[in-house]
Amino acid sequence: MAANGIEKAEEAGGLACTDVTPEGFLFDMGGHVIFSHYQYFDELLDTAVGSGKDAWNTLERVSYVWLKNRWVAYPFQNNISALDKEDQIRCLAGCVEAKVANAVAQGKPANFDEWILRVMGPGIADLFMRPYNFKVWAVPTTLMQCEWLGERVATVDVERAINNVIHNKEDAGWGPNAVFRFPTEGGTGGIWKAVAALLPAERQRYGPAQTVTSIDKAAKTVTFRDGRKLAYDTLISTIPLDISLGWLGRDDLAKGLQYSSTHIVGIGIRGKCPHGLKCWLYFPEDDCPFYRTTVFSHYAAKNCPEGGSKLPTLCLANGEDPASGEATEGPYWSLMFEISESQYKPVSMKDTKLGGSAGTWPEIVRETLIGAINTKLVEAGSEIVSIYHRRLEHGYPTPSVGRDAVLKQALPELKAAGIWSRGRFGSYKYEVANQDHSLMLGVESVDNILFGTQELTLEYPNIVNPRK
Ligand SMILES: Cc1cc2nc3c(=O)[nH]c(=O)nc-3n(C[C@H](O)[C@H](O)[C@H](O)COP(=O)(O)OP(=O)(O)OC[C@H]3O[C@@H](n4cnc5c(N)ncnc54)[C@H](O)[C@@H]3O)c2cc1C
Incomplete structure (x- = not known):
């Protein structure tokens, strides 16, 4: 049986990809921490990326909640x-x-x-x-x-x-999972590029021309945006289920699924990181638009340009002009912010001009900078040398009250038509939507197609998730 992979982006990774700014700062699509429930997943990553200190940094999970002007250790x-x-x-x-x-x-x-x-x-x-x-x-x-x-x-x-x-005691106990690993280079996206490199190149097709615009389940074809068609026997689809259900004439089911969008804002800053070993931080209050921030420079030295490289200050954190536009040396550090958006919680994308040579960005970027000052992540005069923003239309699959009834009907219906809809948004179950789960949803769907094996991750999250 021959298999082909189709992807509308230029490379592998999906929501677990990593972008690089023109100044050389890496940003994942939000804080991606590997917490594996599967030996298969761990061994695959070691095979693809390598094992040991050259390939991975081992980090202690240091996490706080910012509340009423102070850091409260996590768990709250x-x-x-x-x-x-x-x-x-x-x-x-x-x-x-x-x-x-x-x-x-x-x-x-x-x-x-x-x-x-x-x-x-x-x-x-x-x-x-x-x-x-x-x-x-x-x-x-x-x-x-x-x-x-x-x-x-x-x-x-x-x-x-x-x-x-x-006893006035700080208790940040995380049990046996007090450490996590992160690639020494290439960010989270580097993992998935390395995994893709293990697979036959001639069976992988990337780029906008590979954008699927509809599925015909009777004819068993997918149609691309230029009108080309491709026939399949069996289709494993990671396309968001709400979209594919719409294509298949099941808007009635699609409207029972909800998702939120996610904005990723990244900033590169000149200076020494003032946040020690902090990894990610939670923000419940309305003094900033973001719910979580990752001190991304702490995860890997190569997430930032080398300290000796010269960069101009684009603007100050408060959005004002820098004292000089001249390129000077680092060191550099970086912060990565996540902001959610939905019909209940709009986010402003209005063009907003920042000072210096920073240029025009969506308003949410300016609000994030102000929020970072309010929450003492940066100072008003911190020198911003790189800015990143990306909006992910599908960010979080909402475990809405009506979700399970839709999934119970939709997933078997699609499977009966030869379509295994799987993955973070393919099968829409947030409880099994991390990288390890999403990979195994794919692996288990192939086993199910070939051998009829049960899909444990999809069917039994409560069995899979307690496993360490
Ligand atoms: C903010 C955020 C934080 C996260 N944090 C973590 C974390 O800490 N730990 C963790 O393990 N995981 C985390 N994740 C989840 C992780 O990103 C996902 O588990 C993983 O990316 C899901 O892979 P997937 O293949 O199922 O789906 P996706 O990554 O969504 O991939 C689907 C792919 O299908 C392609 N596609 C969609 N529509 C079409 C079309 N019409 N035609 C062609 N191609 C199409 C997309 O381009 C995409 O590449 C996080 C995700 C987000 C958004």
């Missing part, structure tokens, strides 16, 4: 001691209240908001979980389901939370 519920006394009382009282209510609760929570209340109580819900999750998903928590979080409602460890407050 174990670090209530960092809050003001009044907030500590509200959070702890809420945890106790939740534990008691959860012990006698009947049935499952009806939506994500109820889940939050049952797990964490109203204190943490109002201070962190509700505002943070709205910033991430761009959908009210009441409109989201909670099946994707697993069968059980795992309550906060109240004793640990109280203990940490009384």
